[in-house]
Amino acid sequence: MKNITVIGSGTMGNGIAHVFAQNGFEVSLVDLNEEFLTKALATISKNLDRQVAKGILTAEEKDNTLGRIHTLTQLEEGVKSADLVVEAATENMGVKLDLFKNIDALAPKSAILASNTSSISITKIAAATQRPAQVIGMHFMNPVPVMKLVEVIRGYATTDEVTQKIMKLSEGLGKVPVEVNDYPGFVANRILMPMINEAIYTLFEGVAGVEEIDTVMKLGMAHPMGPLQLADFIGLDVCLSILRVLHDGFGNPKYASCPLLVNMVEAGYKGAKTGEGFYHYTPGSKELEVAARFKK
Numbered sequence: 001m002k003n004i005t006v007i008g009s010g011t012m013g014n015g016i017a018h019v020f021a022q023n024g025f026e027v028s029l030v031d032l033n034e035e036f037l038t039k040a041l042a043t044i045s046k047n048l049d050r051q052v053a054k055g056i057l058t059a060e061e062k063d064n065t066l067g068r069i070h071t072l073t074q075l076e077e078g079v080k081s082a083d084l085v086v087e088a089a090t091e092n093m094g095v096k097l098d099l100f101k102n103i104d105a106l107a108p109k110s111a112i113l114a115s116n117t118s119s120i121s122i123t124k125i126a127a128a129t130q131r132p133a134q135v136i137g138m139h140f141m142n143p144v145p146v147m148k149l150v151e152v153i154r155g156y157a158t159t160d161e162v163t164q165k166i167m168k169l170s171e172g173l174g175k176v177p178v179e180v181n182d183y184p185g186f187v188a189n190r191i192l193m194p195m196i197n198e199a200i201y202t203l204f205e206g207v208a209g210v211e212e213i214d215t216v217m218k219l220g221m222a223h224p225m226g227p228l229q230l231a232d233f234i235g236l237d238v239c240l241s242i243l244r245v246l247h248d249g250f251g252n253p254k255y256a257s258c259p260l261l262v263n264m265v266e267a268g269y270k271g272a273k274t275g276e277g278f279y280h281y282t283p284g285s286k287e288l289e290v291a292a293r294f295k296k
Contacts, residue, residue, distance in 0.1 A: 004082065026070070028070050044066065087100065097128045109131070116140055121155075122158070139153060151180055152179050163179060236277050
């Protein structure tokens with residue numbers, strides 16, 4: 001596999017494009033909006049600058065990496081020569097099913113189609129195509145250039161050959177691939193999201209405050225980031241979406257979303273990306289400040 005197409009230029013999509021290009025692949029980065037693509041390239045360039053400053057890359061390697069990323073706004077043009085398509089669009093079932101149906105019709109018959117979904121069924125996505133044996137999950141972690149893990153999710157029809165190709169490819173990117181089967185939330189989010197939800201319930205029920213909950217988990221459980229700060233970082237809307245996938249998929253009330261989380265998302269407080277969640281975020285500042293509504 002030499003030609004990689006990444007669909008979606010947001011946080012995950014530009015990170016995935018960055019990692020593939022840095023490792024010598026030609027990457028087509030596809031998005032509907034030219035402005036989003038320009039922003040994505042600026043983000044990739046900034047992240048590469050950090051790697052140069054740390055001595056991970058040379059300035060020449062940075063330039064070569066950027067030179068391997070080609071931005072496109074037309075899906076057909078982006079996937080027509082792809083060996084692997086990695087979808088990193090919004091975490092919405094309808095969007096993904098439509099997208100995979102279109103990709104399947106436009107990409108070479110030999111191409112492997114992968115989704116970076118964090119919770120949506122790979123089996124269901126694969127069923128929207130005429131090549132379910134060649135559909136697989138590649139769940140990268142955020143931030144993609146830094147985090148080592150890739151969850152490699154086998155759909156019901158995914159072949160051993162395709163799985164092994166993606167496992168080997170992920171290793172070639174300097175990642176640690178872990179093969180998992182296709183059940184709601186896979187492994188990472190099946191374990192992580194109930195923990196985050198329970199932390200929100202702990203706040204909701206007045207057991208402790210935002211900083212106290214996060215401090216207990218950081219100092220007591222050696223977590224690098226507390227669950228409420230992590231929820232803000234992921235996006236509270238994304239957390240809610242994944243919890244709903246778990247709840248719908250298992251039909252178990254233990255996955256029911258905390259009402260506080262639902263209210264915050266409906267009110268537009270979605271975490272770091274909106275400037276406020278459990279914490280307040282000031283552009284350009286690294287100081288962490290508890291949101292006013294949660295201050296004692």
